[in-house]
Every structure is written in structure tokens, then in C-alpha cells.
Amino acid sequence: MKGRRHASGLHSDVEGKLGVSAGDDFNGSRQVLNEQEEFNQEEKRVLELLTRGLSREFPNPQRVGCPDSAVLRGIAFRKLRLSEVDRWLEHLSSCSPCYQEFTELRKEASQRRRTQAWIAVAAVLIFAVAGWLWVRIHHSVQPPETAVLDLRDLSLARGQNPNQAGQRPLEIHRSVKHLILDLPIGSKEGAYEIGLLSETGAPVLGSSGTARLEDQVVILPLDLDVSRVQSGRYFLALRQPGLEWTRYPARIF
Numbered sequence: 001m002k003g004r005r006h007a008s009g010l011h012s013d014v015e016g017k018l019g020v021s022a023g024d025d026f027n028g029s030r031q032v033l034n035e036q037e038e039f040n041q042e043e044k045r046v047l048e049l050l051t052r053g054l055s056r057e058f059p060n061p062q063r064v065g066c067p068d069s070a071v072l073r074g075i076a077f078r079k080l081r082l083s084e085v086d087r088w089l090e091h092l093s094s095c096s097p098c099y100q101e102f103t104e105l106r107k108e109a110s111q112r113r114r115t116q117a118w119i120a121v122a123a124v125l126i127f128a129v130a131g132w133l134w135v136r137i138h139h140s141v142q143p144p145e146t147a148v149l150d151l152r153d154l155s156l157a158r159g160q161n162p163n164q165a166g167q168r169p170l171e172i173h174r175s176v177k178h179l180i181l182d183l184p185i186g187s188k189e190g191a192y193e194i195g196l197l198s199e200t201g202a203p204v205l206g207s208s209g210t211a212r213l214e215d216q217v218v219i220l221p222l223d224l225d226v227s228r229v230q231s232g233r234y235f236l237a238l239r240q241p242g243l244e245w246t247r248y249p250a251r252i253f
Contacts, residue, residue, distance in 0.1 A: 076105035169249040
């Protein structure tokens, strides 16, 4: 009947020519793939047979014309130049003892390369972990550059000797370059002067800053680089301009 479409096989186009359907194309492609897979399997089988043949079919008990083991090891471990290897390739293909020895050496070389690769990976991991630990420890023990000192419970009358008041000294690390002081209760906002005095009262360092009220606490931030002084006992002196110093015992360590 005219107009009937064929699902597969040959069919006639509008000009009456014969063609191949899509189903035949698919079946043909699958057949090609199957043939290629069979060819690959057969090729692998042939190579295995050739390998067994090389290791058995060319006996050379007297080892005539054989290179010494150092040459075979050099070839297996890829330590010889191509020009040095080329002269022995024909012999390896026609001498079963040499081929057997070369095969064992090649297995050894392959194993050694894998071992070296794992060692390299392990070394990289060890260095990475060691570097991470070093950075972590270095940053964790790095002393701070800013110290916060709470003076709210250390109120003294101006001019009073702090040693007689039985105060514990303020602890300040020598790495400190900035201070944040919580001023005593009742302190006012505004300009302040600060000094680091020796035990005899001699000035060692000096600085100044402006105090401000934050969360009901008068805060005085300022710069004071104590890394320039030696460790020991000092006085931290504080005053507003024109007033007497209020001194607090301090220990630089």
C-alpha cells in the first residue's frame, strides 16, 4: 500500500531510492562496538601469549651475548639513555633468560616507584601538618600588644603611697604597646596624662590620651610601648593635667 512506513529494513524514499532505517543504523553501531570489544580482548590475549612465549621459547642457558645485570637494571629502572637501550632491544626479544630477568627487574622498579610516590605524599603531608602546627603554636603563644588594666577597684587618694595601701602590682607584658585603662569609679572624661615611673619616682615613659564613658565605665585608651624598658617593678602614674599623680604599682615582665 502507498504511504505505509517500514519500521526497519530497506525502505523507498520519495524518489524511489532504497535507504536504511534508523533501527538498522543502531543495530549496526552496536555490532561495531561488540566487534571492537572482542578485538581488544583478543589483542590482550595475544600479548599475554607473546609474553609467555618470550619468557620460554628462546632458551639461552649459556647466556651468549647477554648484557650484564647492571644493563638490564638500567633499562628496567629507566636510567639508560635511549641510544644505550636500543642496541639491547632485539636481544631482549630473542633471549628468554634476559627477558625473564628484565621482567622481574621491571616489577621491582614499578614497586619502587610506587613506594617512592607514597613516601613523597607522606612527606608532603608531614610538612603540611608540621607547618600547620607551627603556625598554630606560634600564634597561640604570641604575646598580646594590647593590655586592658582595670583600675576601678584600685581607687587611691591622690598622693597616697600605693605600697602602704597593700595593692597587688598591675601585670604588664613587655610586648605591650597599647593600654586600655578602666579608670577608677568617679573618674571624669577628658584629657589624661600617664607615666611609667621607676621605684624611685623617676619618669621612664610617658603618654597621654582622652578618656570617654562607655557602658557606665570611663575608658582611657593610649599608646605606651613598654618593650623599650627592662623587666622589673615600676609605678603607673595617672593624672588629669594640672592635678597630682595617682600611682599604681606595676610589674613589667
